[in-house]
Amino acid sequence: MSGIYLHIPFCKQACSYCDFYFVTRQELREQYVERLLQEIRNYRDTDYTEEPVQTIYFGGGTPSRLGVKQIDAILAELQRVFNVQASEITLEMNPDDVTADYLSGLKQAGLTRASMGVQSFQPELLEFMHRAHNRDEALQCLELLSASKFQSFTADLIYGNPNQTAEQLARDIDLLLQFDPPHISAYSLTVEPRTRLGKQVELGRINPPEDDIVADQFALLNEQLKPHGIHRYEVSNYSKPGMEAVHNSSYWSHENYLGLGPGAHSFWWDEKPRRWQNVADINHYCSSEDVAGETEQLSMQELAEERIMMGLRTKKGITETELKSRYGYSLNEKQWGYLQKKQDEGRLTLKGSDFALTETGLVIADAIILDLITLH
Ligand code: SF4
Known part of the structure; x- marks a missing residue:
């Protein structure tokens, strides 16, 4: 199965x-869509089209x-070229683009899942993040979404903004819950160097929040969502039972996927596992026949480490049996000792060869993953 x-x-x-x-x-939108259709057609009759497309x-x-x-045209082209048996077709959307007609048109085109970039309902935070939509548009799009035929939808929130308070986040979660979302993604704001925020932080004009403030907000999300039957199943993802995102889950377990369009990543594992990224430049994309960047061959060690990294960010965790059979990777004594220690600290559960982080472990998932991998 692929995505x-x-x-x-x-x-x-x-x-x-x-x-x-x-x-x-x-x-460039029209020209871009034409080029994207061409990129899809370029896969015609290749081995990539043999695997059923699940998402x-x-x-x-x-x-x-x-x-x-x-x-609609993009989906039709995908159907012609690939063996599409998709159980999940998702489209990310921003609140200021959404109308009732747009949603029903998408539903008719075959979309099964809508992903709404809400981020916050607080005007000052939306302004700080320089989002294109305002609070009313965020509320209105969720009303439209609840009234639409999309049974499966998700909304994104961002927390850990500089100066964002726990009360502001609690209000955002409360407002979102009024729309009974089956799925929520909540990301802690990361400061990336090449962004406006990154420059402001570098110049000392803005200070990112302390780690413990962000950790409290991370915990708040779970506390507030749990009573509504919405559970964390990955560091940044929460859902009602059975409403977990299939597409993202397949990234975490190294399923095959093709990325189309400028900057998109692909991962394919037939005989040799490999990854490549299309050149992140729309002008190049629209004017060149060759859009794929260099292909990177991945070693079993790299893949195993990635699998540990992605698996430990999920509630399900990981099993050494899979690491051995798929990647030829066994945990050494030091690693087992480390897992035992984390279990004693209440940050991890260890059952036979299965291990998963607890809520308090997930808060510092990246540090635990790094420790574990470097002990190999
Ligand atoms: S600028 Fe980035 S975060 Fe904002 S809408 Fe575009 S992709 Fe999303």
């Missing part, structure tokens, strides 16, 4: 924290900058 990711790089404006590949010029994901950028007809 297809389509990168739609258009955004209305640059959010202050974002280092994804995007452009704010909109005039399709329109990410960005802002995929809702495209019209329903354009999304």
Whole structure:
């Protein structure tokens, strides 16, 4: 089973924290869609089309900058070229693009899941993040979404903003819960050097919050969502039972996926596991036949470490049996000792060859993962 990711790089404006590949010029949209259709057709009759496609994901950028007809054309081309048996087709959208007609058009085109970039309902935070939408648009799009035929949807929140208080986050969660979301992604704001926020932090104009403030907000999310039957299943992802995102989960377990569009990553493991990224430049993408960057061959050691990294960020955790059979990787004595120590500290559970981080372990997941990997 494989997944297809389509990168739609258009955004209305640059959010202050974002280092994804995007452009704010909109005039290339038609040309871009034509080129994307061509990139899909280039896969015709290749081995990549033999595996059934289980998930399709329109990410960005802002995929809702495209019209329903354009999304429809992309899906139709995918159907013609690939063996599409998708149980999940997701499109990321921003609140200021969404209307009732747009949602029903997408549903008719075959989308099964909507992903709404809310981030916050607090006007001062939306302004700080330089988001294109305001509080009313965020509320209105969720109303439209609840009234639409999308049973599966998710909303994104961002926490850990400089000066963001726990009360502000609690209010955001409360407001979101009014719309009974089956899935929520909540990301702690990261300061990326090449962004406006990164520059301001570098110049000392803004101070990122202390780690313990961010850790408290991380815990708050779980406390507030749990009573509503929405559980954390990965560091940044929460859902009602059975509503977990399939597409993202397949990244975490090294399923095959193809990334189309500028800057998109692909991972494919047939005889040899490899990864490549399309050149992150829309002008190059629209004018060149050759859009794939260099292919990186991945060693079993690298893959095993990635699997540990991604697996330990999930509630399900990981099992040494899988590490051995898929990657030929066994944990050594020092690593077992470390896992035992983390279990004693209440940060990890260890059952036979299975291990997973607890809530208090997930707060410092990155540090634990790094320790564990470097002990090998
Ligand atoms: S809308 Fe999304 S992709 Fe575009 S700039 Fe903002 S965060 Fe980045």
